[in-house]
Amino acid sequence: MAMAVLTSFWIFLMAVCMPGGSAQMVQMDASKWGFVGTQVELRCLFVNSNPPVKISQVTWQKFLNGTKQNVAIANPTMGVSVLPPFKDRVSFKQPAVRQRTPSLEDTTIMFSNLQLSDEAAYICEYTTFPAGNRENMVNLTVYAQPTTEMTLSTPTIVARSSNRKTPVATCLSANGKPPSMITWDTRLKGEASTQETINANGTITVRSSYLLVPSRATHQQKLTCIVTYRNERISADSVILNVLYEPEVTIEGFDGNWYLNRQDVQLTCKADANPPVTVYQWKLLNGSMPNNVEIRNNTLFFKGPVTNDLAGTYVCDATNNIGTRSGLVEVNVTEFPNIPPPGGREIPQEQHSSGAAIGGAVGGVVLLGVAGVLLFVFLRRRQRTFKGDYSTKKHVFGNGYSKAGGMPAHPPLPKNLQYPEDSDDEKKPAQIGGPGGFEGSDRDFEADAEDLKRPYFTVDEGESREYDERTLAFQYDPEPEIADDMVSQTDGSVISKKEWYV
Ligand SMILES: *[C@@H]1O[C@H](CO)[C@@H](O)[C@H](O)[C@H]1NC(C)=O
Ligand SMILES: *[C@@H]1O[C@H](CO)[C@@H](O)[C@H](O)[C@H]1NC(C)=O
Ligand SMILES: *[C@@H]1O[C@H](CO)[C@@H](O)[C@H](O)[C@H]1NC(C)=O
Ligand SMILES: *[C@@H]1O[C@H](CO)[C@@H](O)[C@H](O)[C@H]1NC(C)=O
Ligand SMILES: *[C@@H]1O[C@H](CO)[C@@H](O)[C@H](O)[C@H]1NC(C)=O
Numbered sequence: 001m002a003m004a005v006l007t008s009f010w011i012f013l014m015a016v017c018m019p020g021g022s023a024q025m026v027q028m029d030a031s032k033w034g035f036v037g038t039q040v041e042l043r044c045l046f047v048n049s050n051p052p053v054k055i056s057q058v059t060w061q062k063f064l065n066g067t068k069q070n071v072a073i074a075n076p077t078m079g080v081s082v083l084p085p086f087k088d089r090v091s092f093k094q095p096a097v098r099q100r101t102p103s104l105e106d107t108t109i110m111f112s113n114l115q116l117s118d119e120a121a122y123i124c125e126y127t128t129f130p131a132g133n134r135e136n137m138v139n140l141t142v143y144a145q146p147t148t149e150m151t152l153s154t155p156t157i158v159a160r161s162s163n164r165k166t167p168v169a170t171c172l173s174a175n176g177k178p179p180s181m182i183t184w185d186t187r188l189k190g191e192a193s194t195q196e197t198i199n200a201n202g203t204i205t206v207r208s209s210y211l212l213v214p215s216r217a218t219h220q221q222k223l224t225c226i227v228t229y230r231n232e233r234i235s236a237d238s239v240i241l242n243v244l245y246e247p248e249v250t251i252e253g254f255d256g257n258w259y260l261n262r263q264d265v266q267l268t269c270k271a272d273a274n275p276p277v278t279v280y281q282w283k284l285l286n287g288s289m290p291n292n293v294e295i296r297n298n299t300l301f302f303k304g305p306v307t308n309d310l311a312g313t314y315v316c317d318a319t320n321n322i323g324t325r326s327g328l329v330e331v332n333v334t335e336f337p338n339i340p341p342p343g344g345r346e347i348p349q350e351q352h353s354s355g356a357a358i359g360g361a362v363g364g365v366v367l368l369g370v371a372g373v374l375l376f377v378f379l380r381r382r383q384r385t386f387k388g389d390y391s392t393k394k395h396v397f398g399n400g401y402s403k404a405g406g407m408p409a410h411p412p413l414p415k416n417l418q419y420p421e422d423s424d425d426e427k428k429p430a431q432i433g434g435p436g437g438f439e440g441s442d443r444d445f446e447a448d449a450e451d452l453k454r455p456y457f458t459v460d461e462g463e464s465r466e467y468d469e470r471t472l473a474f475q476y477d478p479e480p481e482i483a484d485d486m487v488s489q490t491d492g493s494v495i496s497k498k499e500w501y502v
C-alpha cells in the first residue's frame, strides 16, 4: 500500500521533471526496518533524463551522528568495492553491477545479518557528468526482539502481620527495541512497579514487580504477567502463589449442650495452615486436664460420662514452621440436656429451637392470614349489604332461617332466594325453581345442591351465594321488628334511614 503510493509518487515526479532536461534523481525508500540478524534491502534507483548523463561512480555511505562513512562503491570501469566493516554483510543486488558493467541505474544493496549498530541513515550518491552529484537517503531502524521471563521473587512468600507490600513476582522483558510493555492479570489486589533501563546498545530492559501484602487469602492465587511487544502479546506467564502462613485455629465439638452423664464427647482442634501443623498442644486454663481425657493428634476424647470437672476454657496451640496460634473454647456443663432426647448429639440446640421458632412463626402468620381473609370477606359482604344493596332492595325480611330456631342447617332450595348481580332492572327477588324462576336455573340448582353438602359458611364462597349473607345477617332474628330508624319498602325490604339520607 505505502509502497504503491510511493511508487506512483515517483512516477508522478518523473513525469513532471523529465521534460525539464536536467532532472536526474535518485529514488529511495524513506525508511526501512529489520530485526537484528535479518536481512534488509536498501533500494537505490537512478532516474536518468534524456539526453542521459554519464554515471561516473555510485557511493553508499552510512550517515550517523553527523559523520559519513563509506559502505560500498561501484565504478563502471574499476568495479565494485565493499568496505571492511560491511564486507561480509553488504552486496549489490544486481549481478550486472557486480560484473563490472557500466549499467549502474539500479544500485540497490542487500544488508544481511543486521546489527543494532547498523541503525543509521544511508546515503546513495551518484556522481555524474556533466550534471554533478545526485543523492538520496534512507533511514534504517533495527529492532531487537526482547527475551522475556517471569520469576517468583522468592520461592516461598511468608505472610507476616505487617501491612507492608512485598514483591511476590517479577516479570522481565530484556533487551528489546522498541521496549515492550508489561501488564499483570490477576484477581489479587496488589500493584505493579515497573522500571525501564536503556542498555548501551540501545535496547531497553523492562522489569515489572508485582507487590502485595502476603496473606492467607493470597495463597494459591494465580498471577499472570502479559508482555506486549510492538502491539502484539508475545508472552503470558502465570504463577500460583505459595504463601506460608501461621495456623488459623478453631475448636470444634462443643455444641453448648454438654449435660451430666452425656457419653463420649470430644473436642477437635482444626487448623488452616501452610505448611501443615506439626504440633498440637491442648491445655485447660486455670486447671489441669480431667483424668478421663485421651489426646489423639488434634482431638481430645473425653471417655465415659460428662462430669462437672470437664467445665473450663480449653486452649489448643497449633504450630507450624511459621508460628504458633491458639484457639479456645469455653466449655460449660449443664445438669440436663437443653433439647429433648439426646438422639442427635451433634445437632446444636440453637438450630432446633430456631427451627421450632420458625415453624411457630410460620404457623402464626398463616393463622393470621386466614383470620384476616375471613374478616375481610365478612366486612366486604356487610358493607355491600348496608350500602349498594339497598338500591336493589335485596335486603329481605321475613325469609331468614335460623339455626338457633331449630331450622335445618341449610335452607330448603325452593326457599332459596337468588338475585342477579349488579342488576338495576331486576328489583324483585326471584325464586329458584319457582314459576317465575330464573332462566338457566338448572345449573344454579346443581351448584346450590353441591353447596348443601358443605359447611354452613365457607371463606371462599362465590359472589352468587347471596343467601349466606342474608342468613348471616338474620339467622338469630327470625321475626325481626322494624326499628324506628328503618324505612319499610313496598317489596318487604327495609333500608336504614341513615343510609337513605346520605
Ligand atoms: C556521536 O557519537 C559519539 C560516539 O560514537 C558519541 O559519544 C556522541 O555522544 C554522539 N553524539 C550525539 C550527538 O549523539
Ligand atoms: C531520517 O533520519 C534523520 C536523522 O537521523 C532525520 O533527520 C530524518 O528526519 C529521518 N527521516 C525520516 C523519513 O525518518
Ligand atoms: C544489547 O546489550 C545487552 C546487554 O547490554 C545484551 O545482553 C544484548 O544481547 C544486546 N543485544 C543485542 C541485540 O546485541
Ligand atoms: C454455656 O455455653 C453456651 C455456649 O458457649 C452459652 O450459650 C451458655 O450461655 C453457657 N451457659 C452458661 C450457664 O454459662
Ligand atoms: C486463673 O484465673 C484468674 C482469674 O480468673 C487469673 O487471675 C489467674 O491468673 C488464673 N490463673 C492461671 C494459672 O491462669
Ligand SMILES: *[C@@H]1O[C@H](CO)[C@@H](O)[C@H](O)[C@H]1NC(C)=O
Residues within 6 Å of the ligand: 296, 297
Ligand atoms: C493420628 O495419630 C495416629 C497415631 O496415634 C496416627 O497413626 C495417625 O496417622 C494420626 N493421624 C493424623 C491425621 O495425624
